Structure formats: structure tokens, C-alpha cells
Amino acid sequence: MTLLGPLTRAAALAGLLLSAAAGFAPAVAAPADVALLKSYIGEWRGRGVLYGASEESVVCRLTLSEGNQDKVNYNGRCALAGTNLSVAGTLAYVEANRRFEAAMTSNATFTGIAVGQKRGSGLIFNLREREQDEEGKDLNISAQIQLSGDAIQVTFDVVYIESGDNLRAEVPFSR
Template identity: 70%
Template sequence: MESLPMTYFGTLCRAVAFAGVLFSTGAATAPAFAAPADVALLHSYIGEWRGRGVLIGANRETVVCRLSLSKGNADKVNYSGKCTLAGTQLSINGTIAYIEASKRYEAAMTTNATFTGTAVGQKRGTGLVFNLREREEDEEGKDITITAQIHLSVNEIDVSFSAVYVENGDSLRAEVPFTR
């Protein structure tokens, strides 16, 4: 695969930003009246997290991230994060919450890479898993499929994602484990 165009890098930045903090982003506007166990699970992720992984595409790039999770309003958890990738810094902010009315965890986010989104999470074992599959267009109108999974456990957060151009199959993929 040849060197990637700048628009592909922009799409990658949005994908990394979405995947990297999908779990820690702002919940939908519905009130979050969660059961005590759901609130306790969310609060168990509060703290400082660091991640380091590899992005594989036309080249291998190191991804380095910091993430701070803190108590928010109405039993939510707020976050603020930054990732450095190929000399570019991505900022991500938001909140996660358990939405009792829909019996699920929800996360929505904003980034400096012009991406906003909402994802649904499920309790798996003693942790949470958020899955995403989106299809977007880049700045040139080319279709891209973005998939991401974020798995939160007591002492680790694992983020994996991929971005694939539908037309030609060019892709990027990354895995970034976070620890406290």
C-alpha cells in the first residue's frame, strides 16, 4: 500500500479519537437514574489512565494516550483525554452513564477532529464493553467503515479499532491497552 493521503489521516484521527475514548464520553440527554451497582461500576474507572499502542497502516506509528476520568453530575463519569499519533494531538471529552430507562450504558463524545458520536455499552462479566460500527465519508467523499471495541475492566482498558476504505480496502488498525 502506498503512502496514505492527508484525507485518510484526517479520517484516521477521527477513528482514533472515537475509539480511544468512546467509553468515557458524554451520555445522551436522558436522565441517568442508575442502580447502585451500575453507578459503582462506572465509578470504578475514575482515575488517571495511560495507554501506548501501535497503529498499523501504510506505516507503523506509535500511539500514546492519557485519559483522566472523574465523577460527574447525576452519577455520570466525565473524561478528558489526549492521544499523540504521528505528530498530531487528538483531544477527547465527554461522559458515560447508565440510562435506567433504556437499561443500558451510553457514551457520547466530542473531539478536536470534528467527530461527535454516541455508543451503547453492555456489562460483560465484571466490566463494560462498547462496540461501534460506523460508515462515514472522508473529506473527498470516499466511504470508510470504522469499527471499534472498548473493553473496560478494573485495572485495564483495551481499545481496538480499524478504518477501512470500502472502495480499495486500504486500512488502518490499532490496539491500545491502558493501565492506571
């Protein structure tokens, strides 16, 4: 079993707060799409569990605020076993791609863009990436962020290609 170091756990936490920062081209979204994104503006708190070689509690805060050009900005922080992770980004409907996108940067050098789809009255963002950890080991990373009603649910998985070891986090957020 691979021992998961602080940077690997930080990368996992980065996925938890996945929701965007890279610059987008100006987006022109339908009013309903913009209203859906903006309905999540506010302060969010999450508490969940990171499963791996052991179980660890994860405590997170997430702030969504109005951005430029019909975007929603976010800033978040998670704490796990003495490790802090910060993420920042933007949620938007990108007309050129005809889809919702969430892009993210973090202090754990993890970046990514998740594609979002409407599901009922909410949104689901999915991310799939291949990265390397601090020791150069290949990882498959997948994350799902579900915005539904007055809740946000984040699920994040890291699988080490060589060993098959898995790191999974589940954090429900509420206002």
C-alpha cells in the same frame, strides 16, 4: 492503497478515546451500575500501535472524573506522528434505553455513541458508524472499549469502503 492523511489518522485516534460527551437525559441507574462506572475514575495512560500503510506509535492520556446525575466524564488526548487528538464525553447507564452508553465528541469532527454491556465484572462498549473522510470517501468505523479489572483496552478499525484498505489501532491503558 489509500494514503492516510493527518485528519484520517486523527479520526482514527478519536475512536481510540471513544467514551462520550453528548448530553443524555437524566439517567437513573442501579447503585451497582453507577459503582461499576465510578470504579474507573482516575488517570489512565496508554501506549499502542496504529497499523495501516505503516505502523505508528500512539501515546494517550485519559482522565475519568465524577459527573452529574451518576455519570462519569472523561477527557483524553492522543499523540501520533505530530498529530494531537482531543476527545471529551460521558459514560452513563441510561435507564430509558436500559443500557450503558458512551458518547463522544472530538477535535477531529468525529462523534458517536457506543452501547455498553456488562461482561463478568467489567463493561464492553461497541461502536459501529459509517462516516466520510476529509476527501469524501466512505468509511466503516468500529471500535471496542473494554473496561476490565484495573485496565482499559481500546481497539479501533477503519475500513475504506471503495478500496478495502484498513486502519487498525490497539491501545491498552493502565493507571
